Amino acid sequence: MTTFLEPSSFFQVRPSSVRAFSTSFRSYVVCCANGNPSTVVLPGSSRDLESHERKVVRLGLPSKGRMADETLSLLKNCQLSVRQLNPRQYVADIPQLSNLEVWFQRPKDIVHKIQSGDLDLGIVGFDTVCECGQGNDDLIVVHEALGFGACRLSIAIPKYGIFENVNSLGELAKMPQWAKDRPLRIETGFSYLGNKFFKEKGFEHVRFQRSEGALEAYPAMGTTDAILDLVSSGTTLRENNLKEIEDGVVLESQAVLVASRRSLNMRKGALEITHEILERLEAHLRAIGVVTVVANMRGNSAEEVAERVLSQPSLSGLQGPTVSPVFRSRDGKVVADFFAIVICVPQKELYKSVQQLRSIGGSGVLVSDLTYIFEEETPRWRRLLSELGL
Ligand SMILES: Nc1ncnc2c1ncn2[C@@H]1O[C@H](COP(=O)(O)OP(=O)(O)OP(=O)(O)O)[C@@H](O)[C@H]1O
Ligand SMILES: O=P(O)(O)OC[C@H]1O[C@H](OP(=O)(O)OP(=O)(O)O)[C@H](O)[C@@H]1O
Numbered sequence: 001m002t003t004f005l006e007p008s009s010f011f012q013v014r015p016s017s018v019r020a021f022s023t024s025f026r027s028y029v030v031c032c033a034n035g036n037p038s039t040v041v042l043p044g045s046s047r048d049l050e051s052h053e054r055k056v057v058r059l060g061l062p063s064k065g066r067m068a069d070e071t072l073s074l075l076k077n078c079q080l081s082v083r084q085l086n087p088r089q090y091v092a093d094i095p096q097l098s099n100l101e102v103w104f105q106r107p108k109d110i111v112h113k114i115q116s117g118d119l120d121l122g123i124v125g126f127d128t129v130c131e132c133g134q135g136n137d138d139l140i141v142v143h144e145a146l147g148f149g150a151c152r153l154s155i156a157i158p159k160y161g162i163f164e165n166v167n168s169l170g171e172l173a174k175m176p177q178w179a180k181d182r183p184l185r186i187e188t189g190f191s192y193l194g195n196k197f198f199k200e201k202g203f204e205h206v207r208f209q210r211s212e213g214a215l216e217a218y219p220a221m222g223t224t225d226a227i228l229d230l231v232s233s234g235t236t237l238r239e240n241n242l243k244e245i246e247d248g249v250v251l252e253s254q255a256v257l258v259a260s261r262r263s264l265n266m267r268k269g270a271l272e273i274t275h276e277i278l279e280r281l282e283a284h285l286r287a288i289g290v291v292t293v294v295a296n297m298r299g300n301s302a303e304e305v306a307e308r309v310l311s312q313p314s315l316s317g318l319q320g321p322t323v324s325p326v327f328r329s330r331d332g333k334v335v336a337d338f339f340a341i342v343i344c345v346p347q348k349e350l351y352k353s354v355q356q357l358r359s360i361g362g363s364g365v366l367v368s369d370l371t372y373i374f375e376e377e378t379p380r381w382r383r384l385l386s387e388l389g390l
């Protein structure tokens, strides 16, 4: 008999050798109250009797919320599409990466589960890593700029009433209203970071009140003086008659790839998988906004053409131009009096680059989008190895 049970509902557990339908689930033979043996299937976790033996590497991705879709599309753009048969299924895989499971979780839970050893890697906002990680040394940010989810954790106060002329943190601190028995009340879901910030700033009379969502409504309700929340466009603050203040940004955030130091050091395959994910992420992110420009140019030698190209400030490319001879047949002879040059330029500088190419004799200019730029070695990989002491 096979049953799914909450961990609290079984008594005596003896791991059986059977591995259930996924490497993430294990079956156990349990002795029930009536003395009969029964098989139960439990997700593998740090509470799992065999968690240290877990062979498969686990990546946590946001199950819902504003980051979920962008995380999946980033991975897809890195040719790491997540295969999820049904949106309500919380375990999935990435066919390109064998030995990896994807677990969909809420962002906060991803950080908690990396710390507890239930996950090895995750993609979440930097704000969540800092708030839920609380400086835990086991958490390592492997890639700190995944290019989406940009926001800031910022203090905001009402535009009206006693705050009308208050526009900076210094002015907020100097307000005569705050006292030991009447502290500045700040509503936030980020009380760890808030406490740390205000302590560092030497703010004395402050009290954090914990709430999760729609905090912008609280000052008008009169239950708080200020809020500390994420801001990106500023629309929510504006619509609720609130304003940010000078020096009031606690943290700048965007999506990051985070890992457990312990997993990278101990779990077989975790470091290799992290390397591959990192390389693909970097190659894709580096290529965003960069285009390849190919042009033909008359010249006597590759060196002479290269010199002409390098004389122009917007044409140096990633590592200088590639110059190759274009062979043509003329009067029965093979000649190379034309050269093809290939450079990569930022999209924003494209038109300037084309003008500069023309000014030195370039013609037939072709422009195409770049998909990936793989460097010899990713700088973040070096940094990670050194952080791990490898
Ligand atoms: N306004 C915003 N603009 C850009 N990114 C944001 C914004 N608000 C939040 N984020 C980023 O998205 C992440 C997830 O936010 P989201 O609101 O989806 O989940 P959550 O509020 O942390 O989780 P839950 O709703 O499950 O409690 C945040 O941690 C932050 O990094
Ligand atoms: O500056 P803006 O672009 O207006 O964005 C800011 C809002 O976005 C986030 O909330 P979210 O939409 O995630 O809702 P939530 O409170 O349910 O998490 C954040 O908590 C702010 O309320």
Ligand SMILES: [Mg+2]
Residues within 6 Å of the ligand: none
């Ligand atoms: Mg939110």
